[in-house]
Amino acid sequence: MRDAQAKTIYLKDYQLPAFVIELTELHFELGETATHVRSRLHLRRNPELLGNQQDALRLDGQDMQLVWLKLNDQTLTEQNYSTDEESLTVFGLSALLGEAIDTGFVLECETLIKPQENTSLEGLYKSQKMFCTQCEAEGFRKITYYIDRPDVMAKFVTTIVADKERYPVLLSNGNNIASGDLSDGRHWATWEDPFRKPCYLFALVAGELRFIEDHFVTCSGRDITLRIFVEDKDLDKCDHAMLSLKNAMRWDEEVYGREYDLDIFMIVAVDDFNMGAMENKGLNIFNTSCVLANPATTTDMAFQRVEAVVAHEYFHNWSGNRVTCRDWFQLSLKEGFTVYRDAEFSADMGSRTVKRVEDVSFLRTQQFAEDAGPMAHPVRPDSFMEISNFYTLTIYEKGAEVVRMIRELIGPENFRKGSDLYFERHDGQAVTTEDFVLAMEEASGTDLTQFRRWYTQAGTPQLHITGHYDADAQTYELLVRQSCPPTPEQSFKEPFHIPLRMGLLDADGYDMPLGLEGEKRGSPTLGERVLDVTKPIQKFVFTGVTSKPVPSLLRGFSAPVKLHFDYTRDELLFVMTRDSDGFNRWNAAQEMAINVIHELLEQHQQGLPLMVDEGLVRAFADVLQSAIDDARGAQVLDQAMLAQLLVLPSEAYLSELAAQIDVDGIHHVREFIANQLALSHVNAFAQLYTLCQSSNLYKADAAGIAKRALKNVCLSYLMRQPEADWLETCYQQYLAAENMTDVDAALRFLVNSRYPKAAVLRSQALADFYARWKHESLVVNQWFTVQAIASRPGTLQHVKTLMHHEAFDMRNPNKVRSLISAFCNTNAINFHHVSGDAYEFLADQVIALNLTNPQIASRLLTPLTRWKKFGPARQVLMKAQLERIAAQPELSKDVFEVVSKSLR
Numbered sequence: 001m002r003d004a005q006a007k008t009i010y011l012k013d014y015q016l017p018a019f020v021i022e023l024t025e026l027h028f029e030l031g032e033t034a035t036h037v038r039s040r041l042h043l044r045r046n047p048e049l050l051g052n053q054q055d056a057l058r059l060d061g062q063d064m065q066l067v068w069l070k071l072n073d074q075t076l077t078e079q080n081y082s083t084d085e086e087s088l089t090v091f092g093l094s095a096l097l098g099e100a101i102d103t104g105f106v107l108e109c110e111t112l113i114k115p116q117e118n119t120s121l122e123g124l125y126k127s128q129k130m131f132c133t134q135c136e137a138e139g140f141r142k143i144t145y146y147i148d149r150p151d152v153m154a155k156f157v158t159t160i161v162a163d164k165e166r167y168p169v170l171l172s173n174g175n176n177i178a179s180g181d182l183s184d185g186r187h188w189a190t191w192e193d194p195f196r197k198p199c200y201l202f203a204l205v206a207g208e209l210r211f212i213e214d215h216f217v218t219c220s221g222r223d224i225t226l227r228i229f230v231e232d233k234d235l236d237k238c239d240h241a242m243l244s245l246k247n248a249m250r251w252d253e254e255v256y257g258r259e260y261d262l263d264i265f266m267i268v269a270v271d272d273f274n275m276g277a278m279e280n281k282g283l284n285i286f287n288t289s290c291v292l293a294n295p296a297t298t299t300d301m302a303f304q305r306v307e308a309v310v311a312h313e314y315f316h317n318w319s320g321n322r323v324t325c326r327d328w329f330q331l332s333l334k335e336g337f338t339v340y341r342d343a344e345f346s347a348d349m350g351s352r353t354v355k356r357v358e359d360v361s362f363l364r365t366q367q368f369a370e371d372a373g374p375m376a377h378p379v380r381p382d383s384f385m386e387i388s389n390f391y392t393l394t395i396y397e398k399g400a401e402v403v404r405m406i407r408e409l410i411g412p413e414n415f416r417k418g419s420d421l422y423f424e425r426h427d428g429q430a431v432t433t434e435d436f437v438l439a440m441e442e443a444s445g446t447d448l449t450q451f452r453r454w455y456t457q458a459g460t461p462q463l464h465i466t467g468h469y470d471a472d473a474q475t476y477e478l479l480v481r482q483s484c485p486p487t488p489e490q491s492f493k494e495p496f497h498i499p500l501r502m503g504l505l506d507a508d509g510y511d512m513p514l515g516l517e518g519e520k521r522g523s524p525t526l527g528e529r530v531l532d533v534t535k536p537i538q539k540f541v542f543t544g545v546t547s548k549p550v551p552s553l554l555r556g557f558s559a560p561v562k563l564h565f566d567y568t569r570d571e572l573l574f575v576m577t578r579d580s581d582g583f584n585r586w587n588a589a590q591e592m593a594i595n596v597i598h599e600l601l602e603q604h605q606q607g608l609p610l611m612v613d614e615g616l617v618r619a620f621a622d623v624l625q626s627a628i629d630d631a632r633g634a635q636v637l638d639q640a641m642l643a644q645l646l647v648l649p650s651e652a653y654l655s656e657l658a659a660q661i662d663v664d665g666i667h668h669v670r671e672f673i674a675n676q677l678a679l680s681h682v683n684a685f686a687q688l689y690t691l692c693q694s695s696n697l698y699k700a701d702a703a704g705i706a707k708r709a710l711k712n713v714c715l716s717y718l719m720r721q722p723e724a725d726w727l728e729t730c731y732q733q734y735l736a737a738e739n740m741t742d743v744d745a746a747l748r749f750l751v752n753s754r755y756p757k758a759a760v761l762r763s764q765a766l767a768d769f770y771a772r773w774k775h776e777s778l779v780v781n782q783w784f785t786v787q788a789i790a791s792r793p794g795t796l797q798h799v800k801t802l803m804h805h806e807a808f809d810m811r812n813p814n815k816v817r818s819l820i821s822a823f824c825n826t827n828a829i830n831f832h833h834v835s836g837d838a839y840e841f842l843a844d845q846v847i848a849l850n851l852t853n854p855q856i857a858s859r860l861l862t863p864l865t866r867w868k869k870f871g872p873a874r875q876v877l878m879k880a881q882l883e884r885i886a887a888q889p890e891l892s893k894d895v896f897e898v899v900s901k902s903l904r
């Protein structure tokens, strides 16, 4: 446990490294109690640092024991160096080395580490019987003393020695250049990575692994070996990841002109992993949950996640590895850009509009909440205490939106030119978000000066727009006002440069020509355009508008902002059915539902009886009718969109929208509306449920996924019906389905059902499910989640009981996420119970994990940090738990930063 005298690190303090490392030679002897690491660092003083007189070399290092240290083969004593909890410093180097300090010297050391005791899953650790590493962001310093920062890039040569029977497979980055057996039952392998890289991209794996192999021929005709390594029992779950990898490799060549560089690309799946996956050069390490997939064990959602994460990590080979970050403040340089790239890839592989709808829902629910909370920070932060806390939705998701906006502003051709320039100019370098923007600016000739505020200002901007039609002048005026609420440390915000993609719909729903006042007559008028919103208040006057239009604003969600425009419900219905932009059709449906929910929430708060608006009921009827027509005509692709249209805004999104969250009110009203819709449309749901049955063999393709989504949405409404018939139908689906998507959906509805008759079927299904899948760890996770998110009373007690279940393991992050995080993040009604019991429960878990896995502890804490959004009673209870955590004697930096910022 490191001492948590957390100090803040500032971007403004950035300095070039005083020393550079040309070559890093590593030698690992992996043992059952300890591992010996020898390193030979080929160093010299950084010639790029002007007037560099640095005489002391400081290396980062944590949780290790130094055995010996040599400088150019001379053993050093503690007269020449000192160590503390976090570093080793060699001093008096010029005297020891003379000129060699600038021409080159070798620092060699041996350290002893204990991977078996490393529960933080950072550095070298054991996942089940396998050795593996996770070095991003600052885990390499737990392996050996090093200059652990991304702008120090070296070639790596790594030798691994281990028992041959226990660890037949020995892997590291690059190419396997030699291997052999030792006489004592051990064997060894040497790997060389020819590309200079920062140490956060280093990886090592040793274990009893099997692999599937495939090949990819690149655009220049090179043959690349592709291997996915897993435990023997998981060999039948690798095909989807392999296919996704090949698709991603082809896509990056076609869309970005990026070819793979090494001769081999490897993926290893591990059970115990803090995040989704890691892009280590040539040797990606994955959480099993992001690589394994087969129809019997894996839901459609998980299939899509595997495809996205495999692509994401692969794309990092260029956006992250070949061109890397200068410092961790630049994290979004690689993460935002790579999320943007993987989102576009997924859009091309499946349904583009649905992918956008899913991503925007996620962003608006989760990232907007982060941007409004105590941990709000810019896409390029100015400071942090613990970098692990900054792998956030803002860095990833908002960062991707910022890249998307650049493309909106400069257009697709210029965007490709800009990315080509960026990759060519900075290949092999560690750079900044500024370098990225400069390349885009230069390639397009567009001034992005004001746009840069998206990188430096936190918070979600708001757009208040009003429209005015002048029939005599035939003009339509849009008045756009922008503002941004204050965030911690930034009380005042300068106006943003916001790309507002829009159109004006005529009475038949067609896009009207868009000529702006002041533009040359005869200039081409388009049916859609991107307005540059740059001022606090800005007027756009469209001319030649022959009838009163309905504006379609922020098409495709062209900027991550909150848009306010006072539509009537009829106008929303019009946009919902007529707009040429699929995203805005869905968004109008959401807006209408939100409208109705807000109205009912007021009635509920005043104790009035609730009545659902007829307009919403009719809108649902229309959607259902078109879904039925569609299913009969087998226009399968639209089904994914139709399924989305039938889902009411989530409680989490409604909470994000609220100034103060009425937990019970939101739950009650949303449930009421859903029940009413189910009641009004029972026949249509039943008909559609039947029409969406499929006898085709399962395929995780867009059409199949869409059909199952629509079918299960129907079942969710049918299960709100008191008739036992539907319970039985649901139970039959649970028993008969041959794919996990349908099994999981049915199980969820059974577990969530409030009807007394459901109790027996529920416990039968749960017992059966566990018996059937107890040997599949990832499936057992779903079993935990299904139970954790049940809105029935008593769920907290049940979650506590499940923590003692044989399959639960607090050291495995996937287990923690599937049970504890699922409960705290997606079960508002139970988590926020006024007793405060669940707050205390969460704090207990954070306190326990703080000692073993600080990264997971600090992430788990998130729901408590939002305490200011609740009413006084809950605020007091939540704050008390934060204070209890803050008072713990040995707080990790990770948890300390989050609690202290939440309480300030």
Ligand code: TRP
Residues within 6 Å of the ligand: 134, 136, 137, 274, 275, 276, 277, 278, 279, 312, 313, 335, 388, 391
């Ligand atoms: N670079 C990884 C990704 O986004 C993120 C990551 C994986 C990570 N493991 C981590 C970040 C551990 C922090 C800690 O693809």
Ligand code: ZN
Residues within 6 Å of the ligand: 312, 316, 334, 335, 338
């Ligand atoms: Zn990433």
